[in-house]
Amino acid sequence: MIQKLIDALIDIVLWVPRQLFGLLVDGVELMLGWIPDIDIVDLQSVFDGLGGQLLYFLTVFEFDYGITAMMTALIARFILRRIPFIG
Template sequence: MFGILTSAFNVALGFVFRSIIVKFVLFFGLFFITTEFIQVLVSSGLLPTASSLNGVFGGIPAGVWYFLDLFNFSMGFSTGLAAFVARFIIRRIPVIG
């Protein structure tokens, strides 16, 4: 009876160490590398700042803004930009990309 309980405990403990803890450490490492990579890009000046984007979009005439608002450009541009940045970051991760 004691041998069966010990065996079940060893199987459960092996499952915890092989799958749960290893995956947690792996995904935490990927998350940490990704977030630090974003901070490096922001601090190096490779990504545009809000003031530079404001200056660029400030030069667009009112007639063009009408059609941009009609097609909801602000939502589409931010979604597309976020998707391209996410793709860029995922491709730089050695295990996934």
């Protein structure tokens, strides 16, 4: 009988945070609906607009490898900082 009373008390105490969380989620969902749709630009048309000299230097400096290496390092740092006692 005492266990049922404790369970009922816990349910009453946790009802308020659950309702607040539900309202918060509903509010965020409503605000996300306000964000306008973004038109996605075709990347080929963006690169067609670049000059030949810029493309030459991007190739010489291996821009594609550099971006890949930087993104890999940032993701690895993010993951390692999530591990307890390391980050």
